[in-house]
Each structure stands twice: as C-alpha cells, then as structure tokens.
Amino acid sequence: MNLLETFNTIIAPKESDTFQFSAIPIPGFDNHRIAKDKTENPTLLISVSNEQRKILTANLKLQNVSVLFDIKCNIQQNGNLIERNFTAICFVGSDHSLKKYFLKLCSALIEDLGNTPTQEGVRKEITRFVELFRLATEPQTKTIQGLWAELFMIAESKEPANLVRCWHSIPEEKFDFNNGEERIEVKSSGSGLRIHTFSLDQLHSITDTRTIIASVFVKQASSGKSILDLQNEISDRLAAQIELIEKLQMQVAMTLGKSISDAMKMKFDFQLAKDSLRFYNAEDIPKISFNNVPSLVTDVRFKSDLTDINIIKPGEILSNGRLFISI
Numbered sequence: 001m002n003l004l005e006t007f008n009t010i011i012a013p014k015e016s017d018t019f020q021f022s023a024i025p026i027p028g029f030d031n032h033r034i035a036k037d038k039t040e041n042p043t044l045l046i047s048v049s050n051e052q053r054k055i056l057t058a059n060l061k062l063q064n065v066s067v068l069f070d071i072k073c074n075i076q077q078n079g080n081l082i083e084r085n086f087t088a089i090c091f092v093g094s095d096h097s098l099k100k101y102f103l104k105l106c107s108a109l110i111e112d113l114g115n116t117p118t119q120e121g122v123r124k125e126i127t128r129f130v131e132l133f134r135l136a137t138e139p140q141t142k143t144i145q146g147l148w149a150e151l152f153m154i155a156e157s158k159e160p161a162n163l164v165r166c167w168h169s170i171p172e173e174k175f176d177f178n179n180g181e182e183r184i185e186v187k188s189s190g191s192g193l194r195i196h197t198f199s200l201d202q203l204h205s206i207t208d209t210r211t212i213i214a215s216v217f218v219k220q221a222s223s224g225k226s227i228l229d230l231q232n233e234i235s236d237r238l239a240a241q242i243e244l245i246e247k248l249q250m251q252v253a254m255t256l257g258k259s260i261s262d263a264m265k266m267k268f269d270f271q272l273a274k275d276s277l278r279f280y281n282a283e284d285i286p287k288i289s290f291n292n293v294p295s296l297v298t299d300v301r302f303k304s305d306l307t308d309i310n311i312i313k314p315g316e317i318l319s320n321g322r323l324f325i326s327i
Helices: 003-008 096-113 119-135 144-156 160-166 227-238 242-265 270-276
Strands: 021-026 029-037 042-047 065-077 080-091 182-189 195-199 210-217 220-226 278-281 301-305
Touching (some): 003 021, 003 096, 029 080, 119 242, 144 182, 160 227, 220 227, 220 270
Antiparallel strands (some): 021 029
C-alpha cells in the first residue's frame, strides 16, 4: 500500500469551506479514511465498530503528531451526510520529509490493523506508531552506512530471526550481535580498504566468549538497495514473528532519528557488499594490549588493517550457539 500516492490525489479544503478536511476511503481498507486538511497535512481516520468502543482513552499530543480517540465526524458521501466515529491521527508541522514518513507509518499501521480492528488493537498499535514517529525527531545515533551494513548482514544470513534476536537494543553497545557466548561486530568501509576502527574491548574477548568481525565494502549506487528495501526483505523472511518485526522497525527508527527520511532515499551497491563480505577471528586482528594502556586511560580506539589477516569462511566458524551458525 502506498498512502502517499493516495493522499496526493485528495484536493484540500479551501479556506472558505466549512468542513475540516477532505477524506477518501483507503483502497482495500474502506472502513478507514486518509484525509487532507486546509494546510495540506494528512490525517488518518481509523474506524472501530460501535460494539468495540468501550474503553475511554486519553488523547495524545506530541510535537508533530496528535491522536484523538473516538471522535464524531460528519462525512459527505454519495450526496448523503453520515455520522461516524473515528480515531484520528493527525500530522502537525511543515517538514515535508517528516510528512512522507508519517504516511509511510500510516500505511504499515492500517495493514497491521486490518479493516475491522478492535479498540484494544488500535490502542496498542497507535502506542507503537507514536513511539516510532517520536524517534524520527531524535538525533541520529549511527551512520546510515553503518546501519545499512548491519541490515545487509541480517538479510544475507541463513537465519535472520536469530540475528535480530541478538541485535543490540541500543546503538552504544560494544557489539552489533551478541548472544552472550558468541558475538559479531560488523565493520563497513566506503574507501575499498579493509581499515576499520575498533574499541579495545571489541578485540579482547572475555573467557568463554568468541568474537567474529564481519568486514564489508559499502558504496552508494542509484541501482542499489536502501535501508527500507533491506528492512522489508528481512520482515518478509521473519514471516509472522511480530515481536522480531517490531524490534527491527524500532531499531531502525531509533538509530536513524531525524535522518530517517533522507536515509530511506539512499541506496547502496548490494552486489559489491555481497562480493566483499569477509569474516575474521577477533584474536587474529592487530590490536593494542591491555598491558600497554595506562590505568587511568579509558575508551581506547584505534584503526587496524585487515588486508593481510587470515580470512575464515562461514562454514569454518566453530559454533557453540545459534548466532555463528546463522550467518
């Protein structure tokens, strides 16, 4: 579903019009409406059947979105005036990129809810919607290239569900994928050289743990794949594992923050990444010894060249858990 295309067909009300917005049924989900107000901002109108509207829910108001639960709307349809109750999710603001992201989230929301949602289902999905949209106003926590490389790793894995389960819940964690005893750190390079930045802890494994470094070349290409393309591919492979799909969506939104709209436009060479992907044991990579670090020095970072380091093939990686065996 592409609500942006549908929204663009709506003629906005004139200042002289008495009605608040123009709305049309959403194709395939005609109980719901997509609307355009006089400022040409979108509003999603979600229908809940009368027998399911039982619980009073407080309205929400954020910087760029507001939610009004169970409001009465007068609708002019086929020459007749009808009254219906909707939950309205309204975009507020003038940021065009943010508006497009709002409509993208609305498309996913309607597909998740279906044509006849329950009130509890609407409340739950709107809570997640609002959090995803809020994250789109936060600062970016990682480069677009770095996130693309992590999503590429998941998309190319044999068992993407296992990688998503082990994916870091906050961008500041030391390893991209960690199940406790097995860890994978993904490093990307846009220069064509396998020179990557490491923290001291990433290359010094603690007892009973093993760390694999994945190195990949990432280059922008108009015919490549975007973060959204990879996210959709992974979601399809996760099938009905809703919690993992939600984690995937939340992680992407949290990582990209304000840059999410721009990030969705950028594409990277998928074949180059696939051809260049290499794996290394962390213990084989040149590193600084803990013994050479003064006691009051912390957060040590350095660059290491992996060009002449021994490469390991996925089939050669000894695995004690479900992480390494999934790549």
